[in-house]
Amino acid sequence: MTTTVFLSGSRRIGRLNDMVRSRIGNMIDQGFRILVGDANGADKALQAYLANSRYENVTVFCAGGVCRNNAGGWNVRNVEVDPKLKGRNFYTQKDKAMAGEADYGFVLWDGKSAGSINNIFELLKGRKSVVVYFAPEKAFYTLKSPSDVRMLLRHCDEDDYRSISKKIQVDRRLEDLGAAPQGSLGL
DSSP states (O other): OOOEEEEEEOTTOOOOOHHHHHHHHHHHHTTOEEEEOOOTTHHHHHHHHHHHTTOOOEEEEEETTOOSOOTTOOEEEEEOOOTTOOHHHHHHHHHHHHHHHOSEEEEEEOSOOHHHHHHHHHHHHTTOOEEEEETTTTEEEEEOSHHHHHHHHTTSOHHHHHHHHHHHOHHHHHHHHOOOOOOOOOO
16 A cells, blocks of 8 residues: 655745655655645645656645646546635635545645634644644654644744644644654654
8 A cells, every 4th residue: 555645834834855855865766646735835844845856656736626746747636615715714624635635745834824723723633743844943843743733843933833732722722632642754
């Protein structure tokens, strides 16, 4: 059975460094099935790297029938979304579908994006572990539990944390997760 990984990240991250490229290279070498979104920023940078690597085991998820980016001309999964939804609520439906289909997550986080943290919550809710590249520290964290998320969030700026929490209700989401153990992605 092929391992499926949901790649995502902050729109403010537009380039991949050697450490991130190495981790994605490991996924390619192991033949993982990769799910990636179509947004600008991290999604577009991840797509560019995968396309330049000529990796074919990729599916691009798009919301509402319009795909903004598909650098490799890969298969597309259009996620039906209520057209009345706008902004974050519109694109969150696509992210939920990817989290549901993936076995693991790999998230590039700038320390500010509520959407990236929301993806982490969606994956952990499904009892799936997540490797997070925390760009401000150029460090990787493996998250498997609410306490792991709390530890990561302690590293972000206090104002950024308040902004994220206001948008996605971090404390409530942490309580909802519970503490079930999860698997580990060996990258």
